[in-house]
Amino acid sequence: MTAKSLVLGQTLEFLSNPFHVPVEEATRVRPKGAVLVEGGLIAAVDEADTLRPLYPDAAVVDYGDALICAGFVDAHVHYPQTGIIASWGKRLIDWLNSYTFPEEMRFHDAAYAAEIARLYFDLTLSHGVTTMVSYCTIHPTSVDAFFAEAQRRGQRVVAGKTCMDRNAPEGLRDTAQSAYDDSKSLIGKWHGVDRISYAITPRFSPTSTPDQLRALGDLWSEHPDCLMQTHLSEQTDEIEWVKGLFPEARDYLDTYEAHGLLGEKGLYGHAIHLEDREKDRLKEVGAGLIHCPTSNTFIGSGLFDMAGLMAQGQRVGLATDTGGGSSFSMLRTMAAAYEVAHLRHNSLHAAHLMWLGTAGSAAALHMEQQIGNLKPGLEADLVVIDLGSTPEIAQRRDRAQDIWEAVFPTIMMGDDRAIQDVWINGKPALSAIAKPA
Ligand code: GUN
Ligand code: ZN
Numbered sequence: 043m044t045a046k047s048l049v050l051g052q053t054l055e056f057l058s059n060p061f062h063v064p065v066e067e068a069t070r071v072r073p074k075g076a077v078l079v080e081g082g083l084i085a086a087v088d089e090a091d092t093l094r095p096l097y098p099d100a101a102v103v104d105y106g107d108a109l110i111c112a113g114f115v116d117a118h119v120h121y122p123q124t125g126i127i128a129s130w131g132k133r134l135i136d137w138l139n140s141y142t143f144p145e146e147m148r149f150h151d152a153a154y155a156a157e158i159a160r161l162y163f164d165l166t167l168s169h170g171v172t173t174m175v176s177y178c179t180i181h182p183t184s185v186d187a188f189f190a191e192a193q194r195r196g197q198r199v200v201a202g203k204t205c206m207d208r209n210a211p212e213g214l215r216d217t218a219q220s221a222y223d224d225s226k227s228l229i230g231k232w233h234g235v236d237r238i239s240y241a242i243t244p245r246f247s248p249t250s251t252p253d254q255l256r257a258l259g260d261l262w263s264e265h266p267d268c269l270m271q272t273h274l275s276e277q278t279d280e281i282e283w284v285k286g287l288f289p290e291a292r293d294y295l296d297t298y299e300a301h302g303l304l305g306e307k308g309l310y311g312h313a314i315h316l317e318d319r320e321k322d323r324l325k326e327v328g329a330g331l332i333h334c335p336t337s338n339t340f341i342g343s344g345l346f347d348m349a350g351l352m353a354q355g356q357r358v359g360l361a362t363d364t365g366g367g368s369s370f371s372m373l374r375t376m377a378a379a380y381e382v383a384h385l386r387h388n389s390l391h392a393a394h395l396m397w398l399g400t401a402g403s404a405a406a407l408h409m410e411q412q413i414g415n416l417k418p419g420l421e422a423d424l425v426v427i428d429l430g431s432t433p434e435i436a437q438r439r440d441r442a443q444d445i446w447e448a449v450f451p452t453i454m455m456g457d458d459r460a461i462q463d464v465w466i467n468g469k470p471a472l473s474a475i476a477k478p479a
Pocket of ligand 2: 118119121273322363366
């Protein structure tokens with residue numbers, strides 16, 4: 043018999059997408075709830091008073107009135123940019139050339155890649171992120187480092203070797219053939235091992251020749267169960283650059299579509315300045331659009347049209363975009379999503395924000411059967427959120443009339459102090475490490 047744990051607190055379940063049905067119908071909050079965890083999976087979610095007598099042998103972990111929900115899912119990050127997060131003053135192309143590319147060159151060194159992977163997973167754990175979809179660098183060593191660290195921690199992750207064969211400096215370019223060969227061999231080595239999935243990763247159209255895009259499109263058709271991730275329409279001058287590089291393309295998305303890189307399991311980061319044809323095609327194929335709000339404001343990219351894209355029925359996930367994004371925190375990222383929506387005269391409810399950071403991102407990755415919600419059968423990745431983590435948040439929480447009024451101040455003002463514990467693969471992971479006094 044495997045050991046059972048009963049995790050007690052205020053539990054948050056999503057019954058459906060709160061962008062499509064009213065929040066009261068889409069969510070269930072149990073003020074005295076319980077999550078039964080067994081063998082790395084969620085075995086039951088119910089009232090504590092119901093589950094306690096049914097499982098008298100379960101080890102009880104009582105988090106009081108802290109909020110228990112699915113671990114955060116960060117749908118677009120660049121772990122190799124951990125060391126250059128919050129670099130000052132550049133827009134996208136200059137930012138890549140000045141900060142990103144020099145740092146990414148260092149990842150040919152396996153020891154450096156391992157050091158940053160460890161740091162990245164430590165930082166994200168403290169912010170309650172249990173799954174992330176990461177770009178690595180062009181070096182297969184950077185992929186090995188990321189997956190090895192995730193494997194050691196038992197985390198469900200997605201990542202891939204970034205492919206670039208032009209418009210990148212010497213030392214940071216591969217070729218169409220080597221991108222295909224290296225990606226293929228990494229898929230063979232890692233895809234489906236433990237909780238690891240591979241994403242075929244052309245960085246974006248400006249740094250790939252048509253030959254490389256085609257080679258990666260072919261690879262994707264040979265491995266259709268892999269995700270594919272790239273960037274789309276982040277800044278207007280980037281779009282102009284793409285038009286010059288691909289004069290025959292109908293639009294930016296067409297540079298992917300024409301090479302076999304548009305599909306349901308495609309993740310398109312940023313997707314801010316989309317034309318109608320692009321939106322229609324993305325919707326038609328059911329692709330994932332990944333909103334990176336702290337990055338979009340930090341690098342000055344623009345305002346993602348959450349309301350318009352959701353009304354169209356697009357599949358949308360939420361992401362920090364470390365290190366173009368300015369924070370590892372999904373709470374801060376939700377706050378930025380709220381602010382960006384407000385600048386477009388739309389108000390996101392706290393339930394929308396929590397959904398985007400958990401179930402929404404999981405659905406964008408086609409992993410809603412594994413992660414992103416409190417539901418029997420899903421993997422037991424949990425975040426335990428202290429809704430009164432600082433005096434200013436606590437005094438706001440104390441005036442709340444309902445759970446959402448209690449959650450919203452933590453979304454807007456919370457940081458890693460709000461993350462009371464994190465469960466990964468059915469085990470406490472944050473409280474298990476000694477925190478400095
Ligand atoms: N577009 C291509 N590469 C990148 C990157 O590393 N970060 C961001 N924000 N946009 C990109
Ligand atoms: Zn990115």
